[in-house]
Amino acid sequence: MDQKSAINELKALSTQIHTYQSIQTLLHWDAETYMPEGGISPRSEQLATLASLIHELKTSKKFEQNLKKLIHLNTGKPTALGKKLSSPEKVMVREWRKEFLKVTKLPGDFVKTFSHLTSEASQVWRLAKKEDNFQSFAPYLEKIIHLSRKKAEILGFKNHPYDALLEGYEPCMTEAKVAVFFSKLKKAILPLVKEIQKKKTIDDTFLQKTIDHDTQMEIGHLLFSKLPLDPKHSRLDLSSHPFSLALHPLDSRITTRLIPNAFISNIFSILHEAGHSLYETGLPLEYFGTPLCEAVSLTIHESQSRFWETFIGRSKSFWKYFYPLLQKKIPHLTKVPLNHFYQAIHRVTPSFIRVEADEVTYCLHVILRFEIERELIAGTLSVNNLPDAWNDKMKELFGITPPNHSMGCLQDIHWSLGDFGYFPTYALGNMAAAQIFQAMKKQFKDWEDRISSGDLAFLRTWLKENIHSLGKTYSTENLIKRVTGSVLSEKAYVDYLKEKYK
Ligand code: CO
Numbered sequence: 235m236d237q238k239s240a241i242n243e244l245k246a247l248s249t250q251i252h253t254y255q256s257i258q259t260l261l262h263w264d265a266e267t268y269m270p271e272g273g274i275s276p277r278s279e280q281l282a283t284l285a286s287l288i289h290e291l292k293t294s295k296k297f298e299q300n301l302k303k304l305i306h307l308n309t310g311k312p313t314a315l316g317k318k319l320s321s322p323e324k325v326m327v328r329e330w331r332k333e334f335l336k337v338t339k340l341p342g343d344f345v346k347t348f349s350h351l352t353s354e355a356s357q358v359w360r361l362a363k364k365e366d367n368f369q370s371f372a373p374y375l376e377k378i379i380h381l382s383r384k385k386a387e388i389l390g391f392k393n394h395p396y397d398a399l400l401e402g403y404e405p406c407m408t409e410a411k412v413a414v415f416f417s418k419l420k421k422a423i424l425p426l427v428k429e430i431q432k433k434k435t436i437d438d439t440f441l442q443k444t445i446d447h448d449t450q451m452e453i454g455h456l457l458f459s460k461l462p463l464d465p466k467h468s469r470l471d472l473s474s475h476p477f478s479l480a481l482h483p484l485d486s487r488i489t490t491r492l493i494p495n496a497f498i499s500n501i502f503s504i505l506h507e508a509g510h511s512l513y514e515t516g517l518p519l520e521y522f523g524t525p526l527c528e529a530v531s532l533t534i535h536e537s538q539s540r541f542w543e544t545f546i547g548r549s550k551s552f553w554k555y556f557y558p559l560l561q562k563k564i565p566h567l568t569k570v571p572l573n574h575f576y577q578a579i580h581r582v583t584p585s586f587i588r589v590e591a592d593e594v595t596y597c598l599h600v601i602l603r604f605e606i607e608r609e610l611i612a613g614t615l616s617v618n619n620l621p622d623a624w625n626d627k628m629k630e631l632f633g634i635t636p637p638n639h640s641m642g643c644l645q646d647i648h649w650s651l652g653d654f655g656y657f658p659t660y661a662l663g664n665m666a667a668a669q670i671f672q673a674m675k676k677q678f679k680d681w682e683d684r685i686s687s688g689d690l691a692f693l694r695t696w697l698k699e700n701i702h703s704l705g706k707t708y709s710t711e712n713l714i715k716r717v718t719g720s721v722l723s724e725k726a727y728v729d730y731l732k733e734k735y736k
Contacts, residue, residue, distance in 0.1 A: 536663025
């Protein structure tokens with residue numbers, strides 16, 4: 235037995251796991267797009283079967299035995315055989331060990347209970363949101379929080395139970411580190427919002443004119459075709475919430491949603507999801523089935539979507555290129571000059587819903603969620619007091635109070651799915667995107683000319699080379715340092731907002 239046969243066994247198992255996962259992804263995509271409503275119960279059965287097959291493989295003796303030949307499970311140090319591996323293989327083994335320790339820590343029964351609870355809870359949440367009935371969702375949320383705390387205990391943490399949950403989405407972060415970033419962001423953004431609100435508001439009623447379904451879909455496909463996505467490997471569909479799912483670097487799907495009197499939301503959704511898709515299709519194909527063909531973290535994933543949605547999609551250069559094309563589809567825009575349009579899409583107004591927020595107040599929504607989440611998990615805030623705590627924080631950060639719970643603490647699906655610790659990555663992704671954008675500008679002095687002439691491919695090439703093609707080779711922190719020359723920080727994002735809005 236040498237290191238070759240151990241690594242090959244692991245690669246084969248891991249490829250099998252990834253293949254099952256891509257089937258899972260396809261089933262999820264279908265459930266959100268074309269599946270008839272009545273298909274939900276057989277679909278849950280299919281997904282549960284795949285989940286247990288994946289769990290079996292990930293925790294199998296065969297996996298463990300081969301892994302142990304190459305790395306010491308308790309210390310993470312390579313064995314004598316492990317030292318003989320190539321550098322990409324060393325990365326694989328390092329990541330496989332992390333994943334193995336994580337999945338074997340959580341008992342199978344616990345995982346099953348959690349998954350049953352959250353699949354029921356997300357159904358209850360949907361109805362509760364629709365009927366504005368917090369009380370019907372509260373007992374489920376209480377159970378989810380209880381189990382999430384238990385999960386944190388099983389996974390282990392040093393300072394705050396939230397650390398253990400956060401680690402699942404962003405391994406580089408802790409509650410304390412996030413708290414420092416967020417207090418700096420708050421300090422910069424709150425006065426900026428006040429200052430912007432003093433300025434005269436611009437007429438943006440032309441953004442609220444009803445645009446029919448077919449025209450919006452045409453605009454969607456037009457934009458999709460202009461982005462540097464390969465139509466042979468990606469597609470655009472409709473769903474109730476926009477998302478991006480990748481089965482494989484050769485097969486990635488994104489969706490958009492159409493709001494009749496807010497056509498701009500369609501455009502920004504596509505730009506956002508395309509950013510995710512470009513990441514997934516830019517992962518190195520030759521490593522499919524291994525961690526080298528996986529995204530680093532949710533922070534980096536979100537940095538890619540925000541890069542396209544915000545930093546490119548809200549740039550003047552992009553609109554110099556895309557506005558004339560849009561005007562051809564929406565005739566009433568021919569009366570609105572580019573400058574006016576550009577200012578209108580940058581209007582800042584405190585709002586209740588995170589997903590519809592402007593780019594200045596966006597992070598405040600994430601901060602609100604983080605401040606509440608960590609208290610729920612620590613047990614210093616009870617579910618009963620959640621609606622009041624939510625409304626108090628809305629008042630403190632935005633100066634407004636939601637008219638109902640559907641627009642308040644019931645607005646997002648994440649808690650019903652047990653995704654505690656997920657939200658901070660939205661803001662961290664913004665911070666990283668701002669740093670990446672800065673680095674791009676340094677590299678390409680003519681970036682504005684290129685984009686306004688419709689050349690977006692150079693951005694894809696650059697991102698692919700510096701981020702996508704590296705898979706999980708570097709941690710979030712090291713990757714950001716490598717691409718931008720500095721550590722993850724809120725500074726670039728704050729500078730960007732100040733420069734743009736002052
Ligand atoms: Co996203």
